[in-house]
Amino acid sequence: MLRLRCKTKNGSHIMQGLTHQSSVQELKSKVEELTGIPCDVQKIMVGYPPSSLDLRNRDAHLRDYPIKSGDTLIVEEKNKMKTQTINSAVTKGPRLESPPVLARRVVPADNSCLFTSVSYVVEGGVYDPACAPEMRGLITQIVSSNPMAYSEAVLGKTNEEYCTWIRRDDTWGGAIEVSILSKFHQCEICVVDTQTVRVDRFGEDAGYHKRVLLIYDGIHYDPLQKETPGSDAPPQTIFSTTDDIILAQALELADEARRKRQFTDVNRFALRCLVCQTGLVGQKEAREHAKETGHANFGEV
Incomplete structure (x- = not known):
């Protein structure tokens, strides 16, 4: 059976x-x-x-x-094709609305794309380019207030060092910050990876009722939203955690991006230390360089 x-x-x-x-x-x-x-x-x-x-x-x-x-x-x-007989005297037929589609909303690649993207989706499609310092400060407050939960073993650096680091406007956010923001906003944050066509669900087991979606290409995050082409209706960025169809659509978007090679292989992309101008390849070399020199400001070549 x-x-x-x-x-x-x-x-x-x-x-x-x-x-x-x-x-x-x-x-x-x-x-x-x-x-x-x-x-x-x-x-x-x-x-x-x-x-x-x-x-x-x-x-x-x-x-x-x-x-x-x-x-x-x-x-x-499936979308059913509808035929319509048009009278030759009629010069303008009825307007057919396109169905809503899930789409990427591109945000600036300014080292704060994660924070901008999370703010956009949890606020229901409101774009605030100045939100990053506030969100970095929020994360700092949460981490510094709970050094037991956010220890060096979790953060990869001491609690104090992390708080200083995440406040900087040239620091990139990642999984730790997504997890913290998921708990703060009481919603599941799903990150769809265009290289692996995988979805990572932060807050999946927390019993949240709301879900928001981001798409990630290896170095950059963008928010996902459901929009109606040609319509003035506001986009939808908040979904139910029972809506697995929206997850399937997000994975289809990621798979399309993968086929077009719209991702960055973080193990092979070229970087340069903006402090000493040393050339590096991939995240591993960047981490080792940062550990040896204390330099943590990198740019993609």
Whole structure:
């Protein structure tokens, strides 16, 4: 017996009564029964990143597909092409609105892209280019007030050194800062990596109800938002933590960026120490140089 979960943008359903011997038609009929999406316009995806199943052969058995018990099937309704008869006397037809899409909102690469991006999504799409000093100060306050939780073992430097370091406007944020901001804003922050096509979910097990999304290319963060092309409607940046379809769409964006090689290999990219002008390659050499010299100001060549 297969125990599957069917997820749509409107909720989640447990699918019962199917086995590996069941046909594709039985699966599609069960999906229609649970979701109301007709069989002929179903798009069924499985796995992470989600990939569409070719279910055109309705007599095929589920054993022929990469579906196993416990899997979550993500179901969307395919866009149906609509034809319309236009009277020759009519010169202007009705305007058809485009469906909302998930898109990247580019922010400046000014060493504070993480802070700008987090501020943008948690504030519901409000761009504040001056938010970084305040957010750096907030992180400093949280870290300095709890030296037991934020020890040298966690931070990679002493609590005091970290607080001095993170306040600087040429310091990049990363996983530690995302984790702190997730707790402060009481929301799950999902970071989608364009090199690995992986999503890291900060605050995943904390029981938060809100989710925001960032996309990361190895050195730069941008916020993700759902927007309607050609519309003046404000973008959506805050989603429910039960909305796995938005995660699937974010991973599709990341996979498209990977195919276009829109990422930086942090193990191979060229850097220069802006203090002594030494040439370096990758994060490892930069960390070793910083440890040996105390220099921590690097620029990409």
